[in-house]
Each structure stands twice: as C-alpha cells, then as structure tokens.
Amino acid sequence: MAEDDGEAEDDTGVTGAQQPAVDDSTQAAANVDLASGPGGKRWRAAFDDWKETSLRAVKLRVVADQYVEQEKLAQRIHDAKMRRLDSGDKLKRRKSPMRAACRTYEAIIDLNMAQLKCAWMKCKAAEAERDEAKAELRLSELE
Numbered sequence: 001m002a003e004d005d006g007e008a009e010d011d012t013g014v015t016g017a018q019q020p021a022v023d024d025s026t027q028a029a030a031n032v033d034l035a036s037g038p039g040g041k042r043w044r045a046a047f048d049d050w051k052e053t054s055l056r057a058v059k060l061r062v063v064a065d066q067y068v069e070q071e072k073l074a075q076r077i078h079d080a081k082m083r084r085l086d087s088g089d090k091l092k093r094r095k096s097p098m099r100a101a102c103r104t105y106e107a108i109i110d111l112n113m114a115q116l117k118c119a120w121m122k123c124k125a126a127e128a129e130r131d132e133a134k135a136e137l138r139l140s141e142l143e
Helices: 024-030 040-091 097-142
Strands: none
Touching: 040 097
C-alpha cells in the first residue's frame, strides 16, 4: 500500500528523483494577462485585429472551396456540351451552323466566367490569409 505523503505524488518512478513542486510564482507567471501590462491596449487591439482577420480568412477559405467546386461543375458541363456538339457534327444533324456557334461560345463564356470567379475568390482568400499572418506577427511582437 502506498503511503499518503507528498512524495508519492511527485515521484517520477524511474530513479526515485523528486520533481520540483510547482510554486505560486510559476502559476502566477502562467496566468499573466498580457492586456493588463504596460502595452495592454496595443496588445488588446492587435489581438482583436488578429481574431477578426483570422475569422475572415477562414470564411473566405470556405467560400473559395465552394467556388472551386462550382468551377469543376462548370468544366464538366462545358465538356458535356462540347461532346454533344461534336457528335452532332459527326452525324451531320445540324441545320444551322450559326446556332451551333452560339451554343459553343455560350458554353465557353460560362466556363470562363466560372474560372474567373474562382480565381478571384482564391485571390481574396489568399489576401485574407496574408492579413491574418501579418496580424499574428504583430501580436507575437507585442508579447
């Protein structure tokens, strides 16, 4: 049976060496609030800025992922329309080449618009991630 003395709690079990007990000054240093120090207002402002930019970056990453999915869908639709137009050319079922040209260009424009929107949103997400990194750097400098 183990004795109820304080040594059993601090014993590492390997060499019988005792770990140093955690004193109040160590716990107080761990619980220091950086906002209450001399640069507390600047730190709090930097923390709020980092939190805001971090949330914005996460939100824009999710939206950018949705636009990537929309771009993939637009690519599949474009490929299907092109296959259908090509098969119509092979079977010579077309009555009006002008209508086929309009459909072809419409499919190309739809795909290009989806690609443009996706690239734009990826750029916005990258800018938000850059702003988040700058805010995090500023916060770490103030700590």
